[in-house]
Amino acid sequence: MAKHTNKIWRTVVFSGAMLVTPLAVGCSSKKAEPTTPAQPANDTTATPVDNTKAAEDQAAKDQADKDAAAAEEQRLVAEKEAADKKAADELAAKEAADKAAADAAAAKKPRPRTTTKSRPTGRGFILS
Amino acid sequence: MSEDDDDELDVLGDIEPQGRDETYEPTSPWWLSGTPLEAEHHRLMRRRSVPIPWAASGADKLTDAERKRLAGTWMRRSEAEYLAVSTFSVLAIDLVAARAPADVLSLCLRAGIDEVRHAEMCVRMAKIYSGEQNLPPPGMSYLPDDPDAPKLHQALANTMLVSCVSETYATTVLSATRDLTTDPTAQAVLTAIYSDEVMHARLGWSYMRHAIEVGGQGVIEAAAAMLPRALRGVANVVEAERPAGEVTPAVRTHGLMTPAEERVIFSACVREVLVPGFVALGIPVGTAVEDYGDAWANAA
Numbered sequence: 001m002a003k004h005t006n007k008i009w010r011t012v013v014f015s016g017a018m019l020v021t022p023l024a025v026g027c028s029s030k031k032a033e034p035t036t037p038a039q040p041a042n043d044t045t046a047t048p049v050d051n052t053k054a055a056e057d058q059a060a061k062d063q064a065d066k067d068a069a070a071a072e073e074q075r076l077v078a079e080k081e082a083a084d085k086k087a088a089d090e091l092a093a094k095e096a097a098d099k100a101a102a103d104a105a106a107a108k109k110p111r112p113r114t115t116t117k118s119r120p121t122g123r124g125f126i127l128s
Numbered sequence: 129m130s131e132d133d134d135d136e137l138d139v140l141g142d143i144e145p146q147g148r149d150e151t152y153e154p155t156s157p158w159w160l161s162g163t164p165l166e167a168e169h170h171r172l173m174r175r176r177s178v179p180i181p182w183a184a185s186g187a188d189k190l191t192d193a194e195r196k197r198l199a200g201t202w203m204r205r206s207e208a209e210y211l212a213v214s215t216f217s218v219l220a221i222d223l224v225a226a227r228a229p230a231d232v233l234s235l236c237l238r239a240g241i242d243e244v245r246h247a248e249m250c251v252r253m254a255k256i257y258s259g260e261q262n263l264p265p266p267g268m269s270y271l272p273d274d275p276d277a278p279k280l281h282q283a284l285a286n287t288m289l290v291s292c293v294s295e296t297y298a299t300t301v302l303s304a305t306r307d308l309t310t311d312p313t314a315q316a317v318l319t320a321i322y323s324d325e326v327m328h329a330r331l332g333w334s335y336m337r338h339a340i341e342v343g344g345q346g347v348i349e350a351a352a353a354m355l356p357r358a359l360r361g362v363a364n365v366v367e368a369e370r371p372a373g374e375v376t377p378a379v380r381t382h383g384l385m386t387p388a389e390e391r392v393i394f395s396a397c398v399r400e401v402l403v404p405g406f407v408a409l410g411i412p413v414g415t416a417v418e419d420y421g422d423a424w425a426n427a428a
């Protein structure tokens with residue numbers, strides 16, 4: 001018996017399943033996204049000190065303008081992100097509804113099967 | 129020559145699996161349509177690994193009882209081969225649904241054609257022993273179907289059932305049977321069937337490897353869930369009641385084994401071929417070796 005099982009093991013199973021090479025389970029799943037480069041750190045270079053009051057006022061005004069511009073930019077970004085998220089949520093909800101409808105329709109279709117047998121029978125070559 | 133080429137030669141000996149039988153004659157003409165399709169059918173059926181010497185059968189040297197026993201078994205073989213046509217057809221549907229690789233699809237569909245050839249050869253063999261031109265009864269086989277299962281999982285599970293388990297066992301038992309068959313006609317028919325079954329079995333193991341690499345853990349779990357069912361299915365065939373009549377030494381030379389011998393072969397196939405293969409692919413095998421161990425093998 002070992003003669004036959006050895007032959008079938010080597011030529012059907014080992015060869016067919018390519019067991020000589022290591023198995024890579026789920027290797028074709030989505031590749032990892034490339035790592036996003038880290039954002040550069042804020043510039044911490046010190047501003048040279050100006051001792052005149054006018055210069056201080058101007059600097060304060062410039063800073064206030066800069067802060068206001070940054071706040072406005074932040075508001076616009078947040079607004080856009082909210083709009084994008086809403087659109088994405090709506091799209092996902094629509095896709096889910098479409099899939100559910102398609103699944104329900106598919107479930108109603110007859111499948112090319114028969115289900116008249118409850119006892120599992122395999123296909124073995126009947127020898128005797 | 130590659131290692132694969134060596135393997136192919138080793139398993140098939142001097143058989144050319146893609147051979148063309150130049151001595152081909154219509155195998156079971158009473159089963160044909162009587163239309164122009166017949167010519168194309170013969171072209172398909174001519175692809176046969178070995179010529180079948182139909183006239184060389186030693187059936188006339190057997191007793192009536194021995195011929196009756198052989199006719200019964202070859203007729204049941206024709207029924208099994210005929211049902212296998214639909215088995216591979218349904219499996220092809222599952223593979224298409226899962227977008228299996230093109231080579232897997234083409235080989236699965238070709239396997240269905242091979243089974244038509246096998247069924248024809250088996251009814252011809254039954255006629256040699258009985259003198260009657262019978263046909264297998266109509267019907268189709270059943271494969272598990274779960275509309276809620278992912279398509280890949282169902283395709284893989286049914287490939288395991290049909291190809292990895294059933295066809296691998298068929299290949300093992302045919303290999304053993306050919307060794308005791310000396311009647312030239314029966315030997316050639318079994319060899320032709322065997323050479324096709326090798327590819328039918330290898331198809332499953334290759335697809336299983338592919339599916340695991342594509343689908344990962346979910347596929348492994350689907351395969352593990354199918355394994356006991358697949359083994360039980362083949363065991364049901366091995367345990368099934370057989371046609372009446374003794375398997376005499378003369379009958380054995382025409383390609384028959386006893387049910388007890390088949391049990392031993394299935395048990396060895398589970399332990400030495402199937403389980404090591406599934407384990408190598410990371411598929412849990414549960415109590416398969418114990419379920420079909422010595423106690424089961426010697427229960428007949």
